[in-house]
Amino acid sequence: MMDCAQTAALLRGWDRILILSHASPDGDTLGSACALMRGLVSLHKQVDFRCADEIPEKFTYLFQGIPLGGFSPEHILTVDVADLSLLGSLKGEYEGKIELAIDHHGTHKVFAERRWIEPESGATAEMIWLLLQELGVKPDKAMADCVYTGISTDTGCLRYRNATPRSYRIAAEALEAGADGAEINRVMWESKTRAQLEAERLILNGLEFFCDGKCAMLRVPRSILEKTGVKDSDLDGVAALPRQVKGVLFGITVKEKEDGTVKVSVRANPPADAAALCAKFGGGGHTGAAGCSFSGISLEEAAEKMKAASEEELLDAGY
Ligand SMILES: [Mn+2]
Known part of the structure; x- marks a missing residue:
C-alpha cells in the first residue's frame, strides 16, 4: 500500500x-x-x-x-x-x-x-x-x-x-x-435528449416497490433501448431515480446488457449499505452506490435474486 x-x-x-x-x-x-x-x-x-x-x-x-x-x-x-x-x-x-x-x-x-x-x-x-x-x-x-x-x-x-x-x-x-x-x-x-426522456418514461412505468416500500426497483430491458434508440450509457442516470422516493433504503436498477449479462446498480439511503448488498453477488462499490452483475440468467431472474437479497439484507441489518 x-x-x-x-x-x-x-x-x-x-x-x-x-x-x-x-x-x-x-x-x-x-x-x-x-x-x-x-x-x-x-x-x-x-x-x-x-x-x-x-x-x-x-x-x-x-x-x-x-x-x-x-x-x-x-x-x-x-x-x-x-x-x-x-x-x-x-x-x-x-x-x-x-x-x-x-x-x-x-x-x-x-x-x-x-x-x-x-x-x-x-x-x-x-x-x-x-x-x-x-x-x-x-x-x-x-x-x-x-x-x-x-x-x-x-x-x-x-x-x-x-x-x-x-x-x-x-x-x-x-x-x-x-x-x-x-x-x-x-x-x-441538466441535459438529456428527448429519446433519453422517452426511455426514462418507459422505464418508470415498470417501477416496483417491495419490502414495505423500503426497496424500489427499475428494470431496463433491451427492448426499451431498441424502441427509443438510446445507448446503454445514455441511461446511467436512471439508477439515481428509485432512491429519490421517500422511505426507500435500496433503489435497485437491473439493466440487460448487449452481451446478455445483467448489470445491477444499487443506490442506498442511510443507514442501508449498497456495497454490502452487492457483495452478496461478488460486486462492490461504496455505501451509497454500488453494483454487481449476473451472467447466464435473465433480467427477471436477476431481479428476483436482488429482491430476495435486499429483503434479507434489510432483515439482517434490522432496518
Ligand atoms: Mn470513482
Whole structure:
C-alpha cells in the first residue's frame, strides 16, 4: 500500500505509461485518467489510454488535445478500477501486467503490484489532484476541468454522502484553476435528449416497490433501448431515480446488457449499505452506490435474486 508521495515518486521514474479506465466508463475514471495524462505530458512523458467500452460523447472534451500513444507501454496503471473484472473485455490482456492501481473503492480487490487506495476519498479525481501537486505540476484549466468532472459525477454534484470537506476544497481549487463548473454540471446533470426522456418514461412505468416500500426497483430491458434508440450509457442516470422516493433504503436498477449479462446498480439511503448488498453477488462499490452483475440468467431472474437479497439484507441489518 502506497501514499500520494510514494505514488508520485514512482511515477517520476516512469515513461511510456498506459492508463486504463474501467468498462462502462464514468466521469471519475475518465476525468482521473485524463487529468493524470495531462500532468504526465506536462512532465514530458508519453502516455496512452485504453478502455473496454466506447467513451460517451459527453466525456470527449476530457481528452481534447492530449497526445496519445505511438509507443509500446513500459508501465501500466489503472484509475478508479475496484476489481480486475471491471476492465471488461480488456481483463485478459492486462491480467498480471498492472503495476499500479489508484482507487477510492473500499471494496478494492487487489490485482496490481502496487496500490494507492483511499476509501474516504469522494472521487479518485481528488487523489489525482493531490498527486499532480505532489508531482510539481501546476494544474491548468484542462486538468482542472477533468478533476472537477470526476468529483461532480461521483458525488452527485457534491450532494452525496461521499462528498467530504476535502471534496469541496479540491472542487474549489479546481474552480480557481479555471474549471468551468457550471457548464460541466449542466452537461452532466441538466441535459438529456428527448429519446433519453422517452426511455426514462418507459422505464418508470415498470417501477416496483417491495419490502414495505423500503426497496424500489427499475428494470431496463433491451427492448426499451431498441424502441427509443438510446445507448446503454445514455441511461446511467436512471439508477439515481428509485432512491429519490421517500422511505426507500435500496433503489435497485437491473439493466440487460448487449452481451446478455445483467448489470445491477444499487443506490442506498442511510443507514442501508449498497456495497454490502452487492457483495452478496461478488460486486462492490461504496455505501451509497454500488453494483454487481449476473451472467447466464435473465433480467427477471436477476431481479428476483436482488429482491430476495435486499429483503434479507434489510432483515439482517434490522432496518
Ligand atoms: Mn470513482
